[in-house]
Amino acid sequence: MKRRVFVQNLAVSAALTAMAGCVRSATSSTSGATGSDIKVGILFSLTGGLEIVEKSMHDATLMAIEEINQAGGVLGRKLTPVIEDGASDPRIFAEKARKLLISDKVATVFGCYTGASVKAVLPVFTQQRGLLYYPTYAQGNECPSHAIYTGAVPNQQVSNFIPWIMKNLHAKRFFLVGSNYVFPREMAKVAKIMLKQNGGEFVADEYLPLNHTEWGPLVSKIKQLKPDAIFSNVVGTSTVAFYREFKNQGLKPEDIPICSTVTSEVETQAIGSEFVEGHYSSFPYFQSVSTPVNKDWVAKVKQKFGNNAVTHHAMECSYWQVHIFKQAAEKAQSLEPEKMRTASLGLEYEAPGGLVKIDPDNGNAWLTPRIGQCQADGQYKIVDEGKAPIKPLPYVAYGETTGNLYCTAKGLDTAKFKPQEQS
Amino acid sequence: MVSEMNLVKLKRFILSPYTLFIVAILIPPLFVVDPFWVNRLSLYLVFSVLALSMSLCWGYAGILSLGHGVFFGLGAYCMAMSLKLLSPDSLTQGTPFPLPDFIVWNTPPGEALKLPWLWVPFQNQWFGLVAALLVPALFAALVGWFVFYGSVSGVFISIITLSMVVILNLVIIDQQPLTNGFNGLNNLAMFNVGGFEFDPYGLPTYYLIAIACALTLLGTRWLTQTKAGLIFKAIQADEQRVKYFGYDIAAYKIFALSVSAMIAGLAGVLFVINSQYASPTIMDVTLSIAIVIWVAVGGRDSLIGAAVGAIAINAIQNVLSESESLINVWRLLLGILFLLVVMFLPKGLASLGSLLQRSPSVTTDTATPVEAVDSQPLKLLSQVEPRK
Numbered sequence: 001m002k003r004r005v006f007v008q009n010l011a012v013s014a015a016l017t018a019m020a021g022c023v024r025s026a027t028s029s030t031s032g033a034t035g036s037d038i039k040v041g042i043l044f045s046l047t048g049g050l051e052i053v054e055k056s057m058h059d060a061t062l063m064a065i066e067e068i069n070q071a072g073g074v075l076g077r078k079l080t081p082v083i084e085d086g087a088s089d090p091r092i093f094a095e096k097a098r099k100l101l102i103s104d105k106v107a108t109v110f111g112c113y114t115g116a117s118v119k120a121v122l123p124v125f126t127q128q129r130g131l132l133y134y135p136t137y138a139q140g141n142e143c144p145s146h147a148i149y150t151g152a153v154p155n156q157q158v159s160n161f162i163p164w165i166m167k168n169l170h171a172k173r174f175f176l177v178g179s180n181y182v183f184p185r186e187m188a189k190v191a192k193i194m195l196k197q198n199g200g201e202f203v204a205d206e207y208l209p210l211n212h213t214e215w216g217p218l219v220s221k222i223k224q225l226k227p228d229a230i231f232s233n234v235v236g237t238s239t240v241a242f243y244r245e246f247k248n249q250g251l252k253p254e255d256i257p258i259c260s261t262v263t264s265e266v267e268t269q270a271i272g273s274e275f276v277e278g279h280y281s282s283f284p285y286f287q288s289v290s291t292p293v294n295k296d297w298v299a300k301v302k303q304k305f306g307n308n309a310v311t312h313h314a315m316e317c318s319y320w321q322v323h324i325f326k327q328a329a330e331k332a333q334s335l336e337p338e339k340m341r342t343a344s345l346g347l348e349y350e351a352p353g354g355l356v357k358i359d360p361d362n363g364n365a366w367l368t369p370r371i372g373q374c375q376a377d378g379q380y381k382i383v384d385e386g387k388a389p390i391k392p393l394p395y396v397a398y399g400e401t402t403g404n405l406y407c408t409a410k411g412l413d414t415a416k417f418k419p420q421e422q423s
Numbered sequence: 424m425v426s427e428m429n430l431v432k433l434k435r436f437i438l439s440p441y442t443l444f445i446v447a448i449l450i451p452p453l454f455v456v457d458p459f460w461v462n463r464l465s466l467y468l469v470f471s472v473l474a475l476s477m478s479l480c481w482g483y484a485g486i487l488s489l490g491h492g493v494f495f496g497l498g499a500y501c502m503a504m505s506l507k508l509l510s511p512d513s514l515t516q517g518t519p520f521p522l523p524d525f526i527v528w529n530t531p532p533g534e535a536l537k538l539p540w541l542w543v544p545f546q547n548q549w550f551g552l553v554a555a556l557l558v559p560a561l562f563a564a565l566v567g568w569f570v571f572y573g574s575v576s577g578v579f580i581s582i583i584t585l586s587m588v589v590i591l592n593l594v595i596i597d598q599q600p601l602t603n604g605f606n607g608l609n610n611l612a613m614f615n616v617g618g619f620e621f622d623p624y625g626l627p628t629y630y631l632i633a634i635a636c637a638l639t640l641l642g643t644r645w646l647t648q649t650k651a652g653l654i655f656k657a658i659q660a661d662e663q664r665v666k667y668f669g670y671d672i673a674a675y676k677i678f679a680l681s682v683s684a685m686i687a688g689l690a691g692v693l694f695v696i697n698s699q700y701a702s703p704t705i706m707d708v709t710l711s712i713a714i715v716i717w718v719a720v721g722g723r724d725s726l727i728g729a730a731v732g733a734i735a736i737n738a739i740q741n742v743l744s745e746s747e748s749l750i751n752v753w754r755l756l757l758g759i760l761f762l763l764v765v766m767f768l769p770k771g772l773a774s775l776g777s778l779l780q781r782s783p784s785v786t787t788d789t790a791t792p793v794e795a796v797d798s799q800p801l802k803l804l805s806q807v808e809p810r811k
Contacts, residue, residue: 046750046751047751047753047754083747083750084744084745085744085750085753087744089704090605090606090607090702090704091607091698091700091702091704091705094609094698094700095466095698098459098462099459099463099745102457102458102459102462102624103457103459103460115606116605116606116607119606119609120606120607120609120700120702122610123609123610123699141528180596180597180599180604180605181596181599181604181605181606182528182599182603182604182605182606185529185599185604186528189531207597209593209596209597209605210605414517
């Protein structure tokens with residue numbers, strides 16, 4: 001009997017708590033709609049295995065919001081960030097994206113790092129007609145209708161990298177390695193197509209689970225196969241274990257350089273620069289870019305987050321994409337997500353890494369490709385640099401060219417994109 | 424006289440925690456207008472179904488499974504495979520058969536597109552639904568057959584189930600061409616019954632899940648009150664003695680694990696209907712252990728305690744992780760909360776009931792047999808008759 005009484009109380013109080021929660025959220029969403037502030041969502045992992053990288057992107061987003069608010073806001077209204085933690089889990093990302101769009105009714109969301117998290121949230125944005133600004137380099141092969149991608153796509157990160165490695169590092173036999181999910185697998189597919197086009201070959205194509213830290217056997221395999229270079233798409237905490245194991249097994253960058261599309265300044269800091277020194281990475285932005293805008297920005301970041309703070313490509317995009325959002329809202333004179341997406345197309349901004357522009361066709365960004373070599377201090381010396389920003393081509397591996405676009409403002413042209421016919 | 428008896432019975436029925444719980448889960452949508460919260464509350468109910476499955480397996484049959492995420496995940500994947508094939512995207516790939524988008528991405532350059540054989544029967548939604556219940560149950564029976572007839576017991580069962588979830592998680596992530604790997608299956612069709620679509624944010628979906636949750640609660644309660652339920656409890660109290668009575672203990676354990684797995688599979692189905700999503704992170708170690716924690720906090724011996732534990736912890740987790748000041752420490756706070764419950768309420772929130780027992784304001788009542796067996800394993804054993 002007593003247990004019953006207790007359980008009754010428990011059930012009733014649980015129901016009441018739940019209801020209280022809903023009433024609270026219902027009132028807050030009404031006030032958001034009528035208030036003068038603009039609610040924007042910020043969705044990165046603040047906990048879990050991808051925390052280090054995503055926290056810096058989160059910080060850069062908040063930094064830009066603060067700057068915009070100090071300068072008078074957007075359309076004369078202040079931006080109020082609604083912060084959510086994706087907890088390094090695509091399932092949580094999808095849930096939080098639903099919360100931001102349906103419950104908080106935010107004007108836009110800035111967020112996501114891994115390709116897996118963005119694939120998890122995109123259907124939510126499409127269904128709810130929201131708008132996502134996604135600041136990370138991506139694998140391409142995507143033509144989303146409700147997002148703006150501000151990071152590099154393969155023609156800005158791989159198309160320049162593979163021929164450069166083959167020519168300057170005299171590499172012909174490549175070892176492909178990555179974390180086991182969509183980004184590394186698609187990047188490896190792109191690399192294979194480009195190797196074939198340039199007369200190179202791959203000797204292995206290996207994957208280990210995201211955040212896996214046992215790299216001994218794989219590095220031994222590298223030692224055995226003796227490739228000329230490693231093309232790495234290893235992501236997250238795995239990068240730490242991979243570079244350390246590589247050096248500990250006595251391999252040297254002069255003999256087998258690791259050429260990465262992921263390892264930036266922030267990963268290098270986590271790994272320890274003595275392990276990364278001499279290896280290469282390809283990104284449109286490095287902290288060492290010597291434009292006055294970048295020098296200013298790096299100084300501001302250090303002032304705000306301490307002298308040890310570093311900047312990197314995805315962080316830079318997280319920062320400048322907020323300014324693009326401001327321009328888009330003001331150009332559209334509206335906070336309607338679909339109108340803002342249309343207004344974003346064609347906008348330009350003088351970003352730390354140089355001039356950037358949102359492509360009018362596919363909503364990715366025009367960026368300047370660069371290749372850097374890691375130095376003893378963890379900074380990257382730029383060893384190759386494009387002359388100007390180049391047009392993003394998310395389907396470059398499948399034959400897309402500037403004269404023959406697959407992804408346009410109308411969506412993906414399925415008549416042109418035939419993945420199975422490529423060889 | 425008779426009517427008075429009926430009245431007492433009726434009063435008992437209305438005031439029973441089971442009735443109150445069921446009424447409590449049917450009421451909230453009448454007050455909640457925000458579709459996001461309707462969806463989220465129904466997600467809590469999905470997790471309470473999962474907690475019921477664990478309570479049956481651990482609290483009643485004494486099998487501490489640290490791999491229940493596998494059964495949940497298998498159920499979710501079976502349902503999601505069907506709904507993926509029925510989604511508008513899969514139907515418009517330009518092939519004569521439905522084709523998930525990721526199979527197009529994962530087909531190596533130069534190869535023809537085809538639907539993998541594993542996917543073919545899932546073109547029917549009802550096949551997916553039935554598979555979502557049977558696959559976890561059969562898988563549990565297979566694992567149980569090896570484990571229990573191999574006389575594995577105690578902590579080793581937990582270790583085996585834990586490695587089971589790690590292995591299956593790795594297989595799913597690695598078989599990207601077949602499972603879409605780490606990304607999981609998303610962009611699914613809505614669950615459709617006779618042309619009616621269950622919108623995850625609508626009230627019909629809430630009630631679909633709430634009714635499934637209520638039926639699961641009543642079903643598990645019924646099962647624990649049958650002779651089989653009594654024997655589960657007896658095995659937990661003194662396994663050797665039940666064995667000497669001539670019962671095939673392994674068979675009972677396999678049965679308990681399979682029923683529990685089937686309920687977890689049902690929770691997986693409901694999860695997919697609620698979240699339109701299935702990924703390896705729903706069949707990983709973290710979730711599997713989280714289920715154990717919900718049930719431990721709620722009280723593993725009490726079905727309602729377990730269900731309430733799941734709802735309470737998920738609600739607290741959401742409140743903590745979504746309040747701006749706690750965003751960096753919410754996992755820590757949750758951990759402290761678990762520690763407190765384990766230290767001061769070792770039998771979970773449900774043991775608050777026994778604290779109330781000493782309170783004078785509560786009138787005494789004769790304990791029902793189920794409550795008696797909770798505290799008196801010896802008395803319980805005397806109820807189990809030797810097998811003829």
